[in-house]
Structure formats: structure tokens, C-alpha cells
Amino acid sequence: MEARAQILPSLPVPNSTSSCWQDPPSAIHDLRSTEELPSSADYVIVGGGISGAMIAWNLLEKSKDARVVMLEARGAVSGATGRNGGHTKAASYRTFPDHAQHHGMSQALKIARLEFDNIRATHSIARELGFSCESRPCDTVDIVYDAQTFDAGVKAINMMKGNLTSEECLDGCGQYRIYGPEEAAERFHVDIEGYNGEKVAGAFEYEAGSISAYKFTSNILQCCLDRGLNLQTHTPVLGIIPCAAPDQQDHTSSPPPRWLIQTARGTIATPNVILATNGYTAHLLPTLQSLIVPLRGQITAQRPGTRLPQGGCLSTTFSFIYKTGYEYMITRPQTTPFPGDIIIGGGLGRLPPDAEVGEYGTCDDSSLNPQLSRYLRDCTKAYFGSHWGKDDPAGRVRKEWTGIMGVTGDGLPFVGQVPDADGLWVSAGFNGHGMVLALKCAEALVGMMLGEEISDWFPDCFRISQERVERLREIGFKGRKGMSVSEGPEGSR
Template sequence: MDSRGHIPVQLPVPNPTPSYWHEPKAAIANYRSADGLPSSADYVIIGSGISGTMVAWNLLEKGVKGKVVMLEAREACGGATGRNGGHTKAASYRTYADHRAHLSPEEALKIVRLEHANIVATHAFAREHGIECESRPCNTVDIVYDKEAFENGKESIEMIRGDVSEGERKEGGVGWYQVWGKEDAIKRFWVSKENESRIVKEKEELQGAFEYAAGSLSAYRFTVGILELCLKRGLQLWTNTAVTEVRPIFRGENGETGGTGFLWEIHASLSIVRTQNVVMATNGYTAHLLPAMQGLIVPMRGLLTAQIPGPKAKFPTPLPTTYSFIYNQGYEYMIPRLLPGSSDGQHIVIGGGLGRQNDGGVSEYGTCDDSTMNQEMSIYLKEAARGYFGVENWGEGKENEKLRVKKEWTGIMGATRDGLPLVGEIPGMKRFWISAGFNGNGMVLCLKSAEALSHLMVGGSRDQIEWFPSSFLISEERMNTEKFEGRRNMKP
């Protein structure tokens, strides 16, 4: 696996698979604030996904003086944020015991509280600012097919319940979980007693389920909605403007820059923008512009599908919860999406499949090419939901099978060595900032990470954001950690 982290990271390809969420495209998809780039700026943000957009929002809300510029290689929100599964879900119990043992009980608690707060804040932001993005706070359920994962999950949930406050254990809180046995899970969540996939050869029997608070939305609509707010507040945006290099401006022995104050020059579209601050919000693509991140943030290609259940499906439209399906080698994730006025009723958006591959998904690490898809994963995902719900609940006849899949698409995530994001000022690189490496969990980490980063960028102290996990902050120690071993949160 470590060798996959040494594959040189490339720029985003110009012809990615069309994203399901980009239909229809936003009005600002190909927005440019002017014909040419400015010669200078106070802040240059590279990347227009949820991280870059929220950094811009926070800087503008803080009333920073000077010019804030955002550069995007593709259309607005053309990367991972505009291609994800639409889930605002933190399966915190799956990493809590490990964080508690290897970080500290206090740090583990900060992480689960931040993830929960990020979900709440995301839906609250959409509501407060009137962003139409299909925001839907709801419960989620993890359907578990591995006995060890189910037992470990129950133990971890008890740890969280024991560590949080009484108020946090109430319904909807960070410590609220419902544990369901096999028979209750079958009745309550319309799933089969065993995986009925024709592709999975091993017998996988349902063990039980965990229910907790989560939600779903169109991350694309949410992010372009915030971008539109930022443009009204003075953000300058250039889409289809790939940054090809970031160089330090020559400094004298004492660090002087000739009186200009600029520290960095950004090369993009045959132009150079000089700036005091650079923000890397490029996630899986980060190492292309910042070689120090090679092997520290590794691209990882994901695959998703949008499907319709059969006309005789036994579950409601829409399904009241989102789902994950956990098995020995990994998991899939799923949301129902209601389409008012459509004859399809609801779309089942399901992604994953890495753990089902013959190589364990190793081939998907280190690739930046989201113009193609892994055909083995594609074949599996096309019938994964049918396998989990079962033929009877799914309600599909042979005449409907070919019409089931409405769309499939890919996107590039960023996996880190230690499974945690990298946030802060990069060591040895003055005013060169980063918020990246979210390991496929960006929608439950990016909002609050951007809040913390923008606080540090304007000179705020670490003590004033004690709620932010110190383990998320970039450091020399983290940059020199062990070899890359793959996505840390894949195994149950």
C-alpha cells in the first residue's frame, strides 16, 4: 500500500465523469470575476469545495481587510464536494476506542463532539441562509453483517455514553445511540436477514444495527450557495483556472521581501498572483502543488451510483433514515433522495465497494483520474442495495433490472497516514495554510475545520479554539510519521 502513496499526484483531469449532483449546473459554475487574474491579493484560496468556500466565508465574516481570491481548476465545486454521497454522518463510535487509546480520552471526546457539532452547524447554516440544498436532518442506521464489528461497536458506544454528559445522551445528542438486534433491525429498516447479493459469495448474516443522529443534503448546492453569498461579500472567484505552481518569493537573510509584504507567488493561467497568504483546500490533489505532502495525503478514487428501487418496493418513499452497510472488509454508505414530481419516486444514492475488490481496493489509492471508473466496483455497486434490502423488499422484477441505475460517477478523496485531517500553518512555510485530508468524511469535518483555520489566519490564539482537536493540527511530527497504510476508517 505504501507504494501507492509515492505515485506522483497530478492536476484534476479536465474530463471527469459527469456528477449526478451537477444536474442542473449552478449559475456560477463557470464564474470568473474578471477576464484576467489580479497581480496581487491578500489571500489566495486554492480549491472551491466546502473547505475553501468555508474558509472564504469565515474570513469575509471576520471583516478581513484586503482582497480574497479563490482559484479553481474546474467548474465551481467540481471536485470531491460536488461528487460525494450527500451524507452528513459521523460514525464516531467506529473510531472512538482507537482515538481514546492512542490519543487520549479528552482528545477522543473532542473529536466526536466536533463531528456532531459540524453536522448540526451544516444544516443550521443552510436553514439560516435559505440555501436550497435538500437539507434533511434525520437519523441514520448502520446495518452490521460482521459479528466482531457488532460487538466492538456496542462496546465503543458504551464508552461514548460513559464519557459524555447526561444531556448529550438525549435523543439527537452526540451520545445518543439505539442498538437494535437482528429481528428488530429486519422489521424496522426493511433489510434482509442476510446479504442477497449475487456477487458476494461468502454468507453474510445480519447481526444487528446502530441508529443515531445524522442527515443528508446536496453538498454541491450547499457549497455553491455559500459561494454565492461570498461573492456578494467581495470574494473574487476564477473557475477553470488551474494553479500549476506555488513559489516562495525571494527573501533576504532577515526574511525581508523588499517592502512588498508578499510571501508567495501563484502561477495560474499564464499569470502570476502575489499574495501574503495561501490556503490549500485541495484535499486529494494537494501534493501536486506541495511535494512535502506526497504520501502524507494520498488521492483515493471513490465510486457512487444513483438507483431506483423496484415498483413493488416494501419500504416507504422516502426512507426515513440514511444507511451504512458494514461487513468484514469495509462498508457502503447510502442516502434516499426524494425527487418531487419525478416518476422515479426516490433515488437511492449508494457508494463504496472498496472492500469488495480482489485487491482490497488498493488500486484506487494514488489515482487522480476521475474520468474513468473501476469496472469491478461498478458491477458490484449496481446491485449492492438490492442485496442488502433483499429481493422482496427491493421489489424489483426482471423487467426493471436494466432500468435500475440512473447514474454512476467517480470522485477523488484524500486519505492521510494517521486517518486525521491536516489543518493549520504548514511548518517552515510562513502564512501557507492548509485544510485538507478528510479521509472521505469531509461533510462532518470541513465546516468546523475552516472555522478553526480562519481563526488562526487572522492571528487568533490556539487557546481561543480549545474545542478544536489538537490532533488535527499539522505539525512536523505528523509530517514525518510512519508509512501510508491506507484509509484508516475502512475496517470495522
């Protein structure tokens, strides 16, 4: 694993697979706001996924006259955000005990609240601005196939409830319903024996949702364009270098540039550069090599079986959790182009150890892992059993694709100003958890940049610091620590 973590990330490959969400591409997919690259800007954001879009959104909301440029290596929203699994799902109970042990109860509670608030804010924005993006707040269920994992989940949920407010337990991030095996199988239309005869041990139901992150983020970017964002697609950043010290006699009102952003189309000078590059971050910031490691995830879109209720438009989203991993699954709502289609990803825990390790350190989302293709195709019928029925005459799999996540050694993102690098900011390393972290992390990052007080709600353990960097280097990179059951390319939720 350490050897894979030491592989230097590449730029995004030009010939990536295409997700179901990106068909058809958005109107801004190939947009360049200006024919020529601006020579300077107040802020340059590198990366046009959910993180970059929400950073631009907050900057343009709070600094209305700011000159903001966004650089994207491929088309708009072409990275992990545009190829995730459609979930807005936190599964906060899964990591809560670990967060409490290593960061303290106060930080664990802030993380759980931030994740929950992030989910509600995402769907609230989509609703209030009238986005057409398949936004569906709904419950989710974790079907658990291992007794020890189920028992640990019950203890974790009780631990959360014991430390949250009564209001949060009734209508918030502490509201969970627990089911035994028979009730879970009947209520959620799954076979009690599951994949390879693994029996259902129980289930947990709680608030989550599903959404097309591609359409949501494309809409956010359009709002930013209307406010003055300069978007430059197909403009990969080749390097970021410090500017020479400014002339002390220069008393202009604008902050002097600190950084030069180098591209094949020219160079931009800016006092502030923000890396919203997730798994690719170390390509431009080698100091984070082995601290944010690329991990390739795989997802399929499948036509539902003939016996699934409501034509496959199930009332909840799903995760299927077993001893070594999990899958995450949504079904597309009735009003979408392919109602009832199943979007399911994961399967890393089913790979042999050497094969799983091989998915780390790669930035190649142009190819598929054939072992995962076979497994993801077969597992849906196994999980639903007699409730599946016959396959669609056109075949089970409609489309499959890969995407690149960014995984950190402690399972937490890096948010803030890079140590000893004034004006160089980062919001990255979401551990497949981006759709329940990136929106609020973007809000926090912009707050840091503008000198706002955010410590009352933002977890200090998310901040990038020299101490944290050194601690993680000493520990070494171990793999999927802290990844939630909503694992997938940029929060495949």
C-alpha cells in the same frame, strides 16, 4: 500500498465523470469574477469545494475588507464535494476507541463533538439562509453483518456514553439506539441474510442527515461572491514559490507578499495561500507526498425497487457494514427531482486486495471501475431482499461516477500552517469524511490565521506539525485507516 502512496498526484483531469448533483450545473460553474487574474490579494484559496468555500466564508465574515481570490482548476465545486454520496454522517463511535488510545480521551471527545457540531451547523446554515440543497436532518442506521464488528460497536458506543455528558447522551453525539438482528431487519426493511447470505448481526441508529453538497457549497460560494470574493474557475495552479525577501525600507501598511501563485493566466502575489485541495494537495506541496494520498471512490444513483416503502423515500440513511468494509446510502427526499432515488457508494472492501490497492494514488475521476459498477448495482437488491420488488422499467442505475478523496496515514486531517512556511496554510486530508469535518476545520483554520484561541474546541491532533509529519513518514502509509462508514468522495455523505 507504499508504492501507490509515492505516486505524485496530478492536476484534476479535464474530462471527469459527472455526478447526479451536477446536473444541471450551477450558475457559477464557469464563473470568473474578473476577466483578468488579479496580480495580488490578501488571501489566495486554492480549491473551490466545501473546504475552500467555508474558508472564504469565514475570512469574509471576520475580515470584511480582505481581498480574497479563489482558484479552481475546473468548474466551481467540480471536485469531490460535487460528487459525493449526499451524507452528513459521522459514525463517531467507529473511530472513538482508536482516537482515545492514540490521542487521549480529551482529544477523542473533541473529535466526536466537532463532528456532531459540524453536522448540525451544516443543516442550520442551509435552513437559516434558505438554501435549496436537499438539506434533510434525519437519523441514520448502520446495518452490521459481522458479529465481531457489531460487538465492537456496542463496546465503543458504551465507551463514548461513559465519557460524554448526560445531556450529550440524551440529545447529542452520544445518543445511539441498538437493535438486535430481527428487530433491525423488520424496522429498516432489509433482508436478514443480506449480500451473499451474510446475516444481520444488529444495527445502530443515531442522528445524521443528507444534503446535496454541490448545491450547498454553490450557495455558500454565491454568498461569498456577494461579499466580494473573486472566483476564478478553470484556472489550475501550476506552482507556488516563495517571494524574495521584502525590502526592509518598505513600510506600507499591508503585509508583504510571501508567495507567488503561478497559473497559465498569470501570477498572483500574496502573503497567505491556503491549500483546500484535499487528495491533490501533494501536487502543489510535495512535502506532503505519501502523507495525503489520493483515493478514488465510486458512487451510483439508482431508481428504487417497486416494493420499497414510501416509493423509496426512506426515513433514515444507511450504511451496510461487513467485515472488510461498508457501503453508504441515502435516498432522495420527496421534493427532489428524482424522489426515492438511491445514492449508494463504497464497495472498496469487496474488491480483491490488488484491485483495491489500485484505487490509491490515482487522480483519474474520468473513468469507472467495472468491478465496483457491477457490485454497487447488485448489492442494493441483495441488502433489501424481498423489500426491493421489481426494478424500474427504465433500469436500476440512473447514473454513476467517481471522485477523488484524500487519505492520511493516521485517519486525521491536516489543518494549520505548513511547518517552516510562513503564510502557507492547509486544510486537507479528510479521509472521505469531509462533510462532517471540513466546515469546522475551515472555521478553525481561519481562527489560526487571525490569531484566535481555538484549542478549547479544536482537536490538537488535527494540526499539521513537523513532529506529526515525521511520525507518519516513519510509520509509512497503510491505507484506509480511520475511514468512517460514511466513506466516499469528499465525505460522500
